[in-house]
Amino acid sequence: MPFDARQDRMEINVSGLTKVFGDGPNAVTAIKDADLTMERGEFVSLLGPSGCGKTTLLRIVAGLESPTEGTVEIRGNAVWNGTRRSAAATRPVSMMFQEARLFPWFTVVENVALPLRIAGVGRKERLERATAICETVGLKEFLHHRPNALSGGMRQRASLARALVTEPQLLLLDEPFGALDAMTRDALNIELMDVCARANVTTILVTHSISEAAFLSDRVVVLAPRPARITAMIDMPFDRPRGLELQQSMAFQKMVGELRQKLSEGE
Numbered sequence: 001m002p003f004d005a006r007q008d009r010m011e012i013n014v015s016g017l018t019k020v021f022g023d024g025p026n027a028v029t030a031i032k033d034a035d036l037t038m039e040r041g042e043f044v045s046l047l048g049p050s051g052c053g054k055t056t057l058l059r060i061v062a063g064l065e066s067p068t069e070g071t072v073e074i075r076g077n078a079v080w081n082g083t084r085r086s087a088a089a090t091r092p093v094s095m096m097f098q099e100a101r102l103f104p105w106f107t108v109v110e111n112v113a114l115p116l117r118i119a120g121v122g123r124k125e126r127l128e129r130a131t132a133i134c135e136t137v138g139l140k141e142f143l144h145h146r147p148n149a150l151s152g153g154m155r156q157r158a159s160l161a162r163a164l165v166t167e168p169q170l171l172l173l174d175e176p177f178g179a180l181d182a183m184t185r186d187a188l189n190i191e192l193m194d195v196c197a198r199a200n201v202t203t204i205l206v207t208h209s210i211s212e213a214a215f216l217s218d219r220v221v222v223l224a225p226r227p228a229r230i231t232a233m234i235d236m237p238f239d240r241p242r243g244l245e246l247q248q249s250m251a252f253q254k255m256v257g258e259l260r261q262k263l264s265e266g267e
């Protein structure tokens with residue numbers, strides 16, 4: 001059989017995915033017949049209006065929610081085959097949310113080390129690994145602080161470090177910086193791109209922000225309102241590494257306009 005390099009790089013394959021919540025007259029179709037493939041290391045954003053099923057799609061890929069129909073595979077292993085969850089679905093996937101969800105009684109480094117503790121990694125190794133990733137995301141000075149002593153941005157840095165400490169294949173981000181002020185959000189987005197590139201982690205970001213999606217992504221997936229249908233997939237043709245000045249360029253502004261147009265066409 002000929003070697004298919006693209007197949008070898010394939011990280012995610014979502015096929016014919018449909019999700020209906022409830023039944024009868026109260027049934028809500030959150031996603032309808034969605035197909036999405038991603039290569040290893042790719043950064044894809046899901047962009048769409050509120051309630052169009054972005055979080056549901058992310059939760060199904062994470063294995064937290066079952067689809068009504070369709071399949072999800074990560075590196076060729078089924079996560080879902082219809083409503084059946086695969087036993088092999090213990091692949092390294094990390095998820096990060098709009099709120100940091102840190103334990104207030106643990107220090108930053110203890111919070112970050114928690115997934116390793118759950119995985120049975122010994123204390124010395126897990127604290128070393130957690131310390132190293134905290135330093136990468138700018139938390140060197142805050143290792144032994146408790147979360148309530150941190151700013152919102154710092155808490156999200158800790159949450160990002162915790163998501164990355166297990167060296168996941170797949171990072172799922174649900175509006176991770178949506179509650180932060182614009183300047184902190186810009187700074188964290190730059191760092192996010194940097195750590196994702198260094199870790200070569202495949203990343204899916206859910207966002208409402210057109211410019212954030214364009215700035216961070218290799219590809220933007222545009223969803224139409226409920227039930228979510230994928231109406232466009234657009235490559236972001238900007239070189240990496242990217243700096244904030246990219247957002248001032250004509251090419252970037254033009255892309256933002258194109259994405260806005262695609263979003264409004266779906267409505």
Ligand SMILES: Nc1ncnc2c1ncn2[C@@H]1O[C@H](COP(=O)(O)OP(=O)(O)OP(=O)(O)O)[C@@H](O)[C@H]1O
Pocket residue numbers: 021022028029030048049050051052053054055056057226
């Ligand atoms: N557990 C659930 N039970 C019933 N309906 C649900 C459930 N979860 C989501 N839905 C419905 O599915 C639809 C899609 O929700 P989802 O949260 O995926 O949208 P979203 O695009 O992420 O929204 P937002 O951008 O506002 O976060 C919504 O109509 C929502 O009410």
